[in-house]
Amino acid sequence: MMAFLWIPFFIALHFSTTVESSSCAVNGFPIVRNISEIPQDNYGRQGLSHITVAGSALHGFKEIEVWLQTFAPGARTPIHRHSCEEIFVVLKGSGTLYLASNSHKNYPGSPQEFPIFKNSTFFVPVNDAHQVWNTDEHEDLQVLVVISRPPVKV
Amino acid sequence: MMAFLWIPFFIALHFSTTVESSSCAVNGFPIVRNISEIPQDNYGRQGLSHITVAGSALHGFKEIEVWLQTFAPGARTPIHRHSCEEIFVVLKGSGTLYLASNSHKNYPGSPQEFPIFKNSTFFVPVNDAHQVWNTDEHEDLQVLVVISRPPVKV
Numbered sequence: 001m002m003a004f005l006w007i008p009f010f011i012a013l014h015f016s017t018t019v020e021s022s023s024c025a026v027n028g029f030p031i032v033r034n035i036s037e038i039p040q041d042n043y044g045r046q047g048l049s050h051i052t053v054a055g056s057a058l059h060g061f062k063e064i065e066v067w068l069q070t071f072a073p074g075a076r077t078p079i080h081r082h083s084c085e086e087i088f089v090v091l092k093g094s095g096t097l098y099l100a101s102n103s104h105k106n107y108p109g110s111p112q113e114f115p116i117f118k119n120s121t122f123f124v125p126v127n128d129a130h131q132v133w134n135t136d137e138h139e140d141l142q143v144l145v146v147i148s149r150p151p152v153k154v
Numbered sequence: 155m156m157a158f159l160w161i162p163f164f165i166a167l168h169f170s171t172t173v174e175s176s177s178c179a180v181n182g183f184p185i186v187r188n189i190s191e192i193p194q195d196n197y198g199r200q201g202l203s204h205i206t207v208a209g210s211a212l213h214g215f216k217e218i219e220v221w222l223q224t225f226a227p228g229a230r231t232p233i234h235r236h237s238c239e240e241i242f243v244v245l246k247g248s249g250t251l252y253l254a255s256n257s258h259k260n261y262p263g264s265p266q267e268f269p270i271f272k273n274s275t276f277f278v279p280v281n282d283a284h285q286v287w288n289t290d291e292h293e294d295l296q297v298l299v300v301i302s303r304p305p306v307k308v
Binding site for chain 1: 185186187188189190207208213215216217218220222238239241243245251253266268269270271273274275276277298300301302303
């Protein structure tokens with residue numbers, strides 16, 4: 001696994017054991033943030049809470065962006081697609097992913113239905129039409145969403 | 155927020171309400187997986203559990219990769235750096251991020267020390283030397299790690 005992160009390589013670098021305790025910003029933006037203090041929005045969708053954990057607008061990230069989204073029972077995304085990679089991690093609750101893998105063809109057919117659940121992960125192939133829906137009647141569905149090449153172009 | 159995902163655009167697409175219940179694979183890889191069933195490894199580092207939630211090797215992702223890492227009390231990464239963007243979300247426990255933002259200069263100085271904690275997020279600027287350490291004596295530290303342009307080059 002030559003690509004793996006844990007390869008020690010850094011012995012020659014001066015990395016003193018005396019550190020400065022600090023919660024300073026680097027390049028004007030705090031390195032560590034409490035997610036519960038980050039503003040949320042619902043973008044006009046009832047039952048949705050969206051938090052941009054880290055992204056292009058605030059951090060200037062060009063390659064990755066992370067969201068925390070919470071769906072009340074019955075809440076859902078619109079059916080949509082985008083030309084970036086997308087990975088989800090389900091932190092709480094359960095629901096359904098609707099995925100139309102042939103949606104970029106002329107005759108996309110019907111979407112497939114995938115149950116999603118706490119501690120599951122799922123991904124959406126680039127350009128596939130999809131919808132995430134909290135189909136549980138009682139519990140919130142909470143997901144971490146990772147996209148590439150922000151900001152997303154829907 | 156023109157870049158936001160929830161913009162409905164998809165009305166013209168045939169997205170039937172009759173769906174097929176399925177847990178099928180797309181392109182040979184299952185869309186949804188139970189994270190607790192994904193193999194873990196410690197790469198020779200005592201007290202570490204590393205799970206590749208989604209990545210380049212298995213999924214063929216070119217732009218993003220997500221890991222779930224758990225550090226027993228006292229466990230830590232080596233000091234390292236890489237030329238990709240990296241975002242962390244702390245799911246459990248607490249610990250310390252050591253970050254040397256000038257480490258790519260000839261005289262990097264001492265690293266800064268940042269407390270990290272459950273429900274916090276932090277990022278590592280590209281090429282900054284860093285180390286994640288579970289400095290708590292009792293609890294595991296668990297983080298989701300997102301990197302760009304996998305596989306990572308350390």
